[in-house]
Amino acid sequence: MTFTTLNYLALTHDSSLTGILKQYSTAISPRILDLGCGVGTHTLSLANVFTNAELLGIDISSSNITAALKTVADNRQYNIKFVETDYLTLNDSGFDIIHAESVLHLITADDADLYQKISNDLNKNGILAVTMPYDCIYNRLLITARQLLKILRNPLLDKCILKIASWLHPEIDIAVLRDRIPYMYIIPQRLYSKRLQNLFDKKYNLKVIYSEKCQHASLAKPRHKIILFQKN
Structure with a gap:
C-alpha cells in the first residue's frame, strides 16, 4: 500500500459521511476502524458522533500518526488509538464500522486481497463507509x-x-x-462502478445500503460518491 491520505479532500466529504453513517449503524458501542486516518480529523469527528465507540485509526505515514495524536490530545474522554501500519498487514478484526474516507481507491494492492480482508474484518451487519471516485x-x-x-x-x-x-x-x-x-x-487505482457493486455483493457479502453523489468541490478533483455497504 503506497498512498498518503488526502486529508484536504477528506475534509470536503467527512461531515456528511459521518452523519449518514450514524443513521445506518445500529451498534451501541461500535468498534470502528478509520482506514487511512490521516491527521485524525475525521477520526475525531467519528468519536464526536459515536461517543461510546472504540476507535482505531491507521495510516502508513508516521507524520500523519504524530499529527493525529495531537489532534485528539484534548479529547481523552474518547477511546481512540492510532497505529502506523499498512492495512493489509493489520492483525485485527471484528469491526462494526470500517470508515474509508477518500482512501479505498488509492490503496495499491491486489483487489481480491483488499476486498476479502475488508469483508473478513467486518462483523455481521457491519458497515463499510467510503467516499471514492465513480466511473464516469x-x-x-x-x-x-x-x-x-x-x-x-x-x-x-x-x-x-x-x-x-x-x-x-x-x-x-x-x-x-x-x-x-x-x-x-496521483492516479486512482479503482473506481466505483456497477461492476464493483455487484462484485462486493456476490463475492464479498457486502451489499449497498446507501449511495449518493458528493458535491464536486473542485475541477481538479475526481467526482466522488458516498457509499455504505453492509455485510450480510
Whole structure:
C-alpha cells in the first residue's frame, strides 16, 4: 500500500459521511476502524458522533500518526488509538464500522486481497463507509489528464499548476495549495462502478445500503460518491 491520505479532500466529504453513517449503524458501542486516518480529523469527528465507540485509526505515514495524536490530545474522554501500519498487514478484526474516507481507491494492492480482508474484518451487519471516485466520463478524462501530467512533470509544470490553482481557489492559502501539487499526479487505482457493486455483493457479502453523489468541490478533483455497504 503506497498512498498518503488526502486529508484536504477528506475534509470536503467527512461531515456528511459521518452523519449518514450514524443513521445506518445500529451498534451501541461500535468498534470502528478509520482506514487511512490521516491527521485524525475525521477520526475525531467519528468519536464526536459515536461517543461510546472504540476507535482505531491507521495510516502508513508516521507524520500523519504524530499529527493525529495531537489532534485528539484534548479529547481523552474518547477511546481512540492510532497505529502506523499498512492495512493489509493489520492483525485485527471484528469491526462494526470500517470508515474509508477518500482512501479505498488509492490503496495499491491486489483487489481480491483488499476486498476479502475488508469483508473478513467486518462483523455481521457491519458497515463499510467510503467516499471514492465513480466511473464516469469526467473522471475518465481527469485520470487520462493526470497520467499525461505525471509523464510531463517538471518544476515549470508545478508552477503552472500552482498558478491555476490559486486562480480557481483564491480563498485557500498559497502554501496549502503548494502542498497539494503532488496530489495532482496521483492516479486512482479503482473506481466505483456497477461492476464493483455487484462484485462486493456476490463475492464479498457486502451489499449497498446507501449511495449518493458528493458535491464536486473542485475541477481538479475526481467526482466522488458516498457509499455504505453492509455485510450480510
